[in-house]
Amino acid sequence: MSEKKIKIGIIGAGSRGVMCFGKLIDERIDAKIVAFCDPNPVRMEAASKHLSEKPNCYTTIKEMAAKEKLDACVITSPDHCHASNAVEALNRGINVLIDKPLATTVKGCREILAAAKKSGKAVMIGFNLRHSPALKKLKELIDAGTLGKIFLIENREFYDGGRTYMSRWNRKYDLCGGLWIHKGSHDFDVFNWLFDFPKPLKVSSTAGINVFKPxxxxxxxxxxxxxxxxxxxxxxxxxxxxxxxxxxxxxxxxxxxxxxxxxxxxxxxxxSDKDVHDNGIAIVEYENGVRASHLECFVCSFSDRLYTIVGDRGTAEVSLDQRKITIRPRWSKDVITYDVGETIGGHGGADPGLIESFMNVIKGNSANTSTAEHGMLSTAIGQAAEISRREDRTVFIKELMK
Ligand SMILES: NC(=O)c1ccc[n+]([C@@H]2O[C@H](COP(=O)([O-])OP(=O)(O)OC[C@H]3O[C@@H](n4cnc5c(N)ncnc54)[C@H](O)[C@@H]3O)[C@@H](O)[C@H]2O)c1
Incomplete structure (x- = not known):
């Protein structure tokens, strides 16, 4: 007997909602996109042509929820309305997958957590990097103790596509919470996830526009x-x-x-009238003494994330684009390399992994390992980095989490 299909609505029928999640779900046999919800009816109609079957189109969640029996929603609206959209969906008893960031402020994250608690529905945050094969392998090596006790991590992100942040809603702090949240929330989550969620203590950052100006x-x-x-x-x-x-x-x-x-x-x-940065560096210090730095630069001709992780038993270097991990054990001249195979799908195979994982959560086949609490933690670090750059000071996480 065939399984009942999971009925899904997409809130925010733009690039990510349709060309990534829409298409990935469309290819599945266990789920179906039954509805789009977007304030722009022209965009929704045009976007619906990318799917094998036209979903019903609504301009409000209220109307969509009243007319459709949805099992879940994928929220891919601009970041500033993640919180209000998620709360609306949860209040109507719908499970949600929210693309990163969870919300643009800790306050917004708290509102989502409260609505989730009240409704008893699942909130999963779309941290697709956790599904990247190279980072999964790195975590496996860290968990196996290959590097010993880790005390230092550096990540440098170069993103050719990031220059387009200067061209659309991402360019405005009010709409994306700033790029330390819009973009950096991925990377701060990777730090948190790799080290089993130590408590972040304080953050400082410097960032600005050096190139994309008249x-x-x-x-x-x-x-x-x-x-x-x-x-x-x-x-x-x-x-x-x-x-x-x-x-x-x-x-x-x-x-x-x-x-x-x-x-x-x-x-x-x-x-363009932007108030985000085209490059910057953020430093995060955790309560357990781990130090982390994240550099992001959107003025370049290539895209890669390059990590260096140092523990008391060895050092690892990772290139996400090359899918390569190099380990140098301490007290040895050995160099061990891992070439992680190519996977199909967006973000190096990470996007299909994320959808698979959400489906398993909805079906009750696996626990949610990408929780709203995790989303709040990375937003808190990103928000602290934004305050730091704007107010030119170190920001303690407890200022935001109290
Ligand atoms: N995980 C990743 O790697 C990744 C990559 C890109 C974008 N994102 C995230 O995906 C989300 C969407 O980004 P995008 O690049 O697809 O944006 P986009 O501009 O292509 O699409 C946004 C869509 O949301 C609609 N919209 C505007 N206000 C809305 C509202 N109040 N309610 C519902 N819909 C609304 C717009 O009409 C548009 O169709 C963002 O949260 C972004 O941060 C994640």
Missing amino acids: DQIPFKVQKNKPVGPTCTKCSYREICPDCYSEVKEMDEWGEKAMKVDNYAKDLCMYT
Whole structure:
């Protein structure tokens, strides 16, 4: 007898909601996307064409929940409305998978935790990096004691695609909580997860815009011929090396959809009204003495996360892009390398792993190991890093968690 399909609604029918989660769920035999919920009906209609069957489209969660019998929702709306959307869904008895970050503030995370407790429904946070084969192998080695007691970790993230954060909602602190939360929450969670969730003590950071500003435009701007406002409309799009053309052919991001909410994905990276950073460094100190640093840079031609982890028995270096781990045991000249095989799917195979894990949680086949509490912890570190950079001071986590 065939299993009953899990009925899922996608809240936020944008790139991640449709092209990642929508498509992954669409390929499964145990689940079905039955509904989209997005304030932009034009975008929803256009996006629904990417799925094998058209889901019902709603502009409010209230209406969607009243008309559909949903088992779960995937929340892929902009970060600032994760908390309100999750609370609405949980209050209606729906399990939720929230793409990272859980919320843009610790306060928002607390609201989700309270609603989850009241409803008894599952909240899973979409920390897909935990499903990356290289990081899974690294955790296995750490848990086996290969590096001994760890006291230092460094992560450097170079992200070519990150320059597009300057072009859309991610560029605004109010909408994403700043990039230490929007982006760094992934990386702070990796620190927490690798070391079995030690308590973070304090955070300091420095970050800013060095490159994506008007005086750094990489071509000569002529008088009476302004740049932008979007790549699509820019007179210099043929010569600009940062012209972002990926989305302009898609109806969901075209003129008709833009008329509804004025949301362009391709604002000029140099002239947009942004208040996030294009590079920065954050330092986290844990109560158990572990020190961690996270560098993120969105001005580069490649994407990789490069980790160095030091323990009292050895050092590991990891390249996520190369899927390679190099271990150097202490008191030895040995060099041990692990080449972790290629996996299919977004983020090096991490996205399908995340969906598989959510399905198992819904079915009751496995415990939720990516919890709202974990989401709150990484948001707390990210929020502390944002306060640190804005107020130029070290921020103690207890200021946020009290
Ligand atoms: N885990 C990852 O690797 C990863 C990668 C990219 C994005 N994300 C996260 O995914 C989420 C979506 O990002 P994206 O790049 O797909 O954004 P997007 O701009 O492509 O899509 C966002 C969608 O949300 C809709 N929306 C706006 N306000 C809404 C509301 N109040 N309720 C419901 N929908 C609303 C928009 O109309 C749009 O369709 C974000 O939370 C982002 O942080 C995660």
